[in-house]
Amino acid sequence: xxxxxxxxxxxxxxxxxxxxxxxxxxxxxxxxxxxxxxxxxxxxxxxxxxxxxxxxxxxxxxxxxxxxxxxxxxxxxxxxxxxxxxxxxxxxxxxxxxxxxxxxxxxxxxxxxxxxxxxxxxxxxxxxxxxxxxxxxxxxxxxxxxxxxxxxxxxxxxxxxxxxxxxxxxxxxxxxxxxxxxxxxxxxxxxxxxxxxxxxxxxxxxxxxxxxxxxxxxxxxxxxxxxxxxxxxxxxxxxxxxxxxxxxxxxxxxxxxxxxxxxxxxxxxxxxxxxxxxxxxxxxxxxxxxxxxxxxxxxxxxxxxxxxxxxxxxxxxxxxxxxxxxxxxxxxxxxxxxxxxxxxxxxxxxxxxxxxxxxxxxxxxxxxxxxxxxxxxxxxxxxxxxxxxxxxxxxxxxxxxxxxxxxxxxxxxxxxxxxxxxxxxxxxxxxxxxxxxxxxxxxxxxxxxxxxxxxxxxxxxx
Numbered sequence: 001x002x003x004x005x006x007x008x009x010x011x012x013x014x015x016x017x018x019x020x021x022x023x024x025x026x027x028x029x030x031x032x033x034x035x036x037x038x039x040x041x042x043x044x045x046x047x048x049x050x051x052x053x054x055x056x057x058x059x060x061x062x063x064x065x066x067x068x069x070x071x072x073x074x075x076x077x078x079x080x081x082x083x084x085x086x087x088x089x090x091x092x093x094x095x096x097x098x099x100x101x102x103x104x105x106x107x108x109x110x111x112x113x114x115x116x117x118x119x120x121x122x123x124x125x126x127x128x129x130x131x132x133x134x135x136x137x138x139x140x141x142x143x144x145x146x147x148x149x150x151x152x153x154x155x156x157x158x159x160x161x162x163x164x165x166x167x168x169x170x171x172x173x174x175x176x177x178x179x180x181x182x183x184x185x186x187x188x189x190x191x192x193x194x195x196x197x198x199x200x201x202x203x204x205x206x207x208x209x210x211x212x213x214x215x216x217x218x219x220x221x222x223x224x225x226x227x228x229x230x231x232x233x234x235x236x237x238x239x240x241x242x243x244x245x246x247x248x249x250x251x252x253x254x255x256x257x258x259x260x261x262x263x264x265x266x267x268x269x270x271x272x273x274x275x276x277x278x279x280x281x282x283x284x285x286x287x288x289x290x291x292x293x294x295x296x297x298x299x300x301x302x303x304x305x306x307x308x309x310x311x312x313x314x315x316x317x318x319x320x321x322x323x324x325x326x327x328x329x330x331x332x333x334x335x336x337x338x339x340x341x342x343x344x345x346x347x348x349x350x351x352x353x354x355x356x357x358x359x360x361x362x363x364x365x366x367x368x369x370x371x372x373x374x375x376x377x378x379x380x381x382x383x384x385x386x387x388x389x390x391x392x393x394x395x396x397x398x399x400x401x402x403x404x405x406x407x408x409x410x411x412x413x414x415x416x417x418x419x420x421x422x423x424x425x426x427x428x429x430x431x432x433x434x435x436x437x438x439x440x441x442x443x444x445x446x447x448x449x450x451x452x453x454x455x456x457x458x459x460x461x462x
Contacts (some may be wrong), residue, residue: 322426326418
């Protein structure tokens with residue numbers, strides 16, 4: 001059987017958007033620069049957005065994500081290796097603790113520093129690579145040439161501000177807990193002098209804040225990218241209510257689905273490594289705390305609680321954003337089905353088709369029967385010449401409109417999209433799978449380290 005396919009280039013749909021025509025040039029919308037050149041008045045629309053993006057880019061650059069040159073790469077990774085890894089390890093090795101269980105504290109904290117450094121390194125590597133390759137605008141899909149800046153500028157600014165506020169909201173409470181824990185640790189682990197203790201306290205807090213801010217910043221950045229795409233999916237849902245051009249709707253959905261595939265491609269390694277490192281870190285934490293024969297206190301185990309909060313918050317931010325945008329993408333099919341049903345029932349196409357079919361039923365059946373025999377006796381390519389075309393103009397128009405909408409609905413239901421990790425869509429099903437895997441690991445560790453000996457009594461295995 002010979003078939004012919006029409007190949008659609010999705011990348012060609014990204015240059016311009018079918019939803020927003022270019023704003024007309026008006027004399028009042030042009031101004032003079034200092035050198036006499038004219039500038040478009042639309043640049044003023046994006047001024048606030050430019051400032052928000054500049055603030056975000058400056059913040060990311062302060063954490064070392066701006067690696068646009070060799071010098072910046074060396075400085076960024078050098079600062080990370082010194083402040084994020086070398087400082088806490090050196091302090092743990094050189095700190096003198098007379099009269100206390102130094103080995104007990106050190107054995108716990110080394111694992112915490114390693115897991116924290118691994119998460120920060122993965123976050124810094126993935127985010128800096130994407131920012132260096134695409135830039136902040138293309139990375140967030142708010143490029144001024146895409147045609148959406150004028151329409152969604154205020155919503156973009158709001159999402160960016162909410163993301164920065166979300167990062168601060170989570171970093172500050174964790175920083176307070178970390179500071180309180182380090183103060184208790186300094187009071188317990190007596191040093192030679194007060195200045196020595198204060199230096200150790202500040203070094204630990206700076207190192208932890210730097211690594212935690214890098215990890216949570218990338219999680220919030222992924223959360224921001226998904227939330228910006230939610231704006232476009234909500235607009236697409238509104239577009240179904242006011243637009244009847246099927247080709248335009250299909251092009252817009254192809255553009256949205258292309259953006260989701262790009263986001264998935266850029267973040268899939270980070271998400272996979274993040275889940276793996278956090279799971280391994282929590283596995284080691286649970287194993288060490290349950291297998292330890294001594295008493296777990298705020299001094300020796302307080303960092304476990306703080307680091308676990310940071311790691312779980314980062315995972316929740318990523319899963320929440322990915323599942324939310326996947327849910328929006330998968331819900332487009334049901335919205336399109338409702339749109340198709342309302343358009344079919346409200347346009348009078350059914351009655352037109354019914355009246356036409358009643359008057360020409362016998363002739364139509366005769367032509368269909370003759371066409372059937374011709375199709376069955378000829379090859380697939382030759383049988384196309386014998387296909388019956390509707391003779392009634394209204395019937396042809398109604399059937400054409402109905403079939404176009406039906407094809408769009410079938411396309412949307414078959415191409416739901418969403419954030420994927422190597423083919424696995426991050427939705428409620430994957431979240432349930434992750435939950436049961438984590439629960440199985442917890443029960444496995446508890447089965448290896450905890451023994452139930454009587455009512456209300458648990459002891460560690462030897």
